[in-house]
Amino acid sequence: MRILIAPDKFRGSLEADEVCNAVEAGILLAYPAAEITAIPLADGGEGTMEILTNLSRGTLVNVSVQDPLGRSVNAQYGLSEDGNTAFLEMAVASGLKLLSREEYNPMKTSTYGTGQLLLDAIEKGVKNIILGIGGSATTDGGIGMAAALGYRFFDRSENLLEPVGGNLSLISRIDSEQVHKGFDSLNVIVACDVTNPLFGKNGAAYIYGPQKGADSEMVELLDKGLKNLADVASKTFGEDVSNVPGSGAAGGLGAGCMWFLNGKLQNGVGIVMEQAGIEKLVQNSDLVITGEGKVDEQTLSGKVVQGLAGICKKYNVPLAVVCGTLLISPEETRSAGITYAVSVLNKPMDLDAAQRNAFTLVKEATFNLVRLFFKQ
Numbered sequence: 001m002r003i004l005i006a007p008d009k010f011r012g013s014l015e016a017d018e019v020c021n022a023v024e025a026g027i028l029l030a031y032p033a034a035e036i037t038a039i040p041l042a043d044g045g046e047g048t049m050e051i052l053t054n055l056s057r058g059t060l061v062n063v064s065v066q067d068p069l070g071r072s073v074n075a076q077y078g079l080s081e082d083g084n085t086a087f088l089e090m091a092v093a094s095g096l097k098l099l100s101r102e103e104y105n106p107m108k109t110s111t112y113g114t115g116q117l118l119l120d121a122i123e124k125g126v127k128n129i130i131l132g133i134g135g136s137a138t139t140d141g142g143i144g145m146a147a148a149l150g151y152r153f154f155d156r157s158e159n160l161l162e163p164v165g166g167n168l169s170l171i172s173r174i175d176s177e178q179v180h181k182g183f184d185s186l187n188v189i190v191a192c193d194v195t196n197p198l199f200g201k202n203g204a205a206y207i208y209g210p211q212k213g214a215d216s217e218m219v220e221l222l223d224k225g226l227k228n229l230a231d232v233a234s235k236t237f238g239e240d241v242s243n244v245p246g247s248g249a250a251g252g253l254g255a256g257c258m259w260f261l262n263g264k265l266q267n268g269v270g271i272v273m274e275q276a277g278i279e280k281l282v283q284n285s286d287l288v289i290t291g292e293g294k295v296d297e298q299t300l301s302g303k304v305v306q307g308l309a310g311i312c313k314k315y316n317v318p319l320a321v322v323c324g325t326l327l328i329s330p331e332e333t334r335s336a337g338i339t340y341a342v343s344v345l346n347k348p349m350d351l352d353a354a355q356r357n358a359f360t361l362v363k364e365a366t367f368n369l370v371r372l373f374f375k376q
Contacts, residue, residue: 001374003027004285005038006278008292008304009047010324013358016040016047022359023289023322026366031374037285039276041304044191044268045091045134052087052130053078055275061124065116067098068109068137077117085128086121090114090250091135094144096212099137104213106139106205106222107166111253115148118261122182130271131257132191133250139165139209139222141198141229142256150179151260165251168225174236188261191268193303196248198241198255199226204248212251226252233259269307282311287373289366291322300328300336309337318373322365324354340369 005027007019014022020038027034039055042048053060058080067073078087091097093113096104114131121129138144140163143153147163152175154160161167197203205214205222214222227242229252234240237259241247246265247255257263273279282288290308292299299305305321312319318339326343333341344361345354354361 001031001033001286002035002037002284003370004281004288005036006041006281006288006304006308007290007322008041008043010291010293010358010362012293013324013355014362016042016051018359019291019362022362023291023366026363027289027370029363030367030370037281039278039281041276041278041290042268042272043303044132044193044271046089048132048191048268048272049076049078049087049089049092051272052275053080056080056085056087058087061120063117063120065093065113066110067113068094069099069103070110070112073098073113075113075117077121079121079124079126083124084126085130086124086126087130088114088117088121089132089134090253091132093117094138095135096137097135104137106137106209106212106214106251107218108164109138109212110140110144110164111136111138111142111251111256112144112148112163114253115145118145119148119180122180122186127185128187128189130189130191131263132268133253133257134193136250136253137212138253139205139212139214139226139251141168141226141252142260143168143171143229145253145256146260149260151176152178165222165225169221169228171229171232174232183261186261188257188263189271190254190257190263190265191271192246192249192254192265193268194249195245197243197245198230198247198252199223202248204252207248208251230255269304273307273311278308279311282308282317283315285317287318287320288312289320289322289369291362293323294325294327295321295323295341296325296327297332300332305338306336313337320369320373322362322369324358340372342369
């Protein structure tokens, strides 16, 4: 029997490749003759860059860039084996994880470091860029990233503005005369899994600003700033993208990528699965086993499990899900196209114990589910 293992990470305990190893160990205990293919997946967020780099047999590139507050930090991106494609995560340069909680302030943070990563890749001659934009510490509409690439932002008095969230409302003119010339044939795909518009009550500032340190007054100022950016950028580039689903992702970086990079927003899971050739692998499998730390309603709207469920349903291949916490009903499981879902927790235990023993728990849960599917 041919079994495809294609999980996401179990956050806090196992990376996706470690989940693959645990699932494979469980399969071989239950069915030693199984023909196994293991492909670690991601939803476009943390870990996506490493997975895409490995799938392309690429290498990691180290670059010194600015963190969200302008300090020097070492960051990495992936470069495919043929040198044509770069895989970037904005979080390694402009992510909330780079700041202490006391430093959270989207009025002062910038995506400039993400632009520096892009610039390094462009100067290496890449033709394609895949950029993940989850986990940002910023609400600057992408002007920091753009500034690193040569865009300049001026106020009404023609003063050059620092590209931070607090200056969005002051922008009167966008200048592109000094923009790097490597954009002409560049294809930019942005991994984006939220659908928020750029501004408004469901926009970048109101929905995500507070978790980045914005109080109610800051949220209102940032929202007005993003609207001002939309007005100026729409006139400059001849297109208003502020209501495109995902334009509000990563503090408006979604919109910034469309305006400043001519980027295209795509579902992160879809990008990873396309790069991995998952559809063909599913088609040639008798069972697909996936999983992630928590399976809940959010899982069923754009995560790895949901993406695989659609493909498995298309080819009538059963899909089994192993997870730490299972929070969907049997009706939701069936409706999602999941054949079998199980929590790895086999007795009462606290979170620390579950995380410490995650490998063994996943292995044992997999053993039990495979015995259900393939009787010997």
